[in-house]
Amino acid sequence: MSDLDQLTQSLARNLKRWRGERAFTLDALAARAGVSRGMIIQIEQARTNPSVGTTVKLADALGISITTLLDYEQGAQVRLVAPDQAVRMWSTSTGSSGRLLIGTEKPGPLELWGWRLMSGDSSESDAHAEGTVELIHVSAGELTLIVDGEAYTVPAGTSASFEAQVPHGYRNDGAEPVEMTMAVSVPALHQTLRGR
Missing domain, CATH: 2.60.120.10 (Jelly Rolls)
Structure with a gap:
């Protein structure tokens, strides 16, 4: 799997998870982020790789960082990123x-x-x-x-x-x-x- 495929899959999984944790409907997240409902559906189904601007808008609307939106796995107090x-x-x-x-x-x-x-x-x-x-x-x-x-x-x-x-x-x-x-x-x- 390419880096782009991994990024697309991670974003799809995490967007669904965080939208669920915030109890945002597709329409609510679309309104908060200024991103179309259709675009959010495509992202959650891993059918598109959105621009950085769209990703930032979604992270801002969810109240999380882009890091969290792309990679939910955070556990230890010290986290090293190679x-x-x-x-x-x-x-x-x-x-x-x-x-x-x-x-x-x-x-x-x-x-x-x-x-x-x-x-x-x-x-x-x-x-x-x-x-x-x-x-x-x-x-x-x-x-x-x-x-x-x-x-x-x-x-x-x-x-x-x-x-x-x-x-x-x-x-x-x-x-x-x-x-x-x-x-x-x-x-x-x-x-x-x-x-x-």
């Missing part, structure tokens, strides 16, 4: 990619990502749930961070943080690849529900 077990969530033909390195649900979902953006590549993101915060550290190259339409230059060795409940994106306008680590903190479900 490099070959990190989930590649997106990639381009030029070599850019985003890998979900690890995540946790306590006290609210927290994810750690490793990103590589090749020269001229970019990645756009819809607004996340209110209260979501992203922390970025650029270790190589120069990142152009766009938050709510405003561009910020983040050179190597520099870190940035921002509230991610607005549209945002990452762009490499330079000649060398951008290497960065990103942590995403998502509010716990009860906090998200209280704020709506």
Whole structure:
């Protein structure tokens, strides 16, 4: 089974499980996530591999991290994720990619990502749930961070943080690849529900 097939199967199994645990109907989850009922059915039947944006919307609507949505098996207090077990969530033909390195649900979902953006590549993101915060550290190259339409230059060795409940994106306008680590903190479900 390919990595993509495993990802599709895991997402299907976990989406059904978490939707059941939250007692969300298909229509309720569709409304909360802004994703069509038909798309959720296709995902739960492992007939499609949704975009990263759709996966983020579903995780946000369920009040869980993408890590949990992709891999429910978490038991020990210490969890090691080998490099070959990190989930590649997106990639381009030029070599850019985003890998979900690890995540946790306590006290609210927290994810750690490793990103590589090749020269001229970019990645756009819809607004996340209110209260979501992203922390970025650029270790190589120069990142152009766009938050709510405003561009910020983040050179190597520099870190940035921002509230991610607005549209945002990452762009490499330079000649060398951008290497960065990103942590995403998502509010716990009860906090998200209280704020709506």
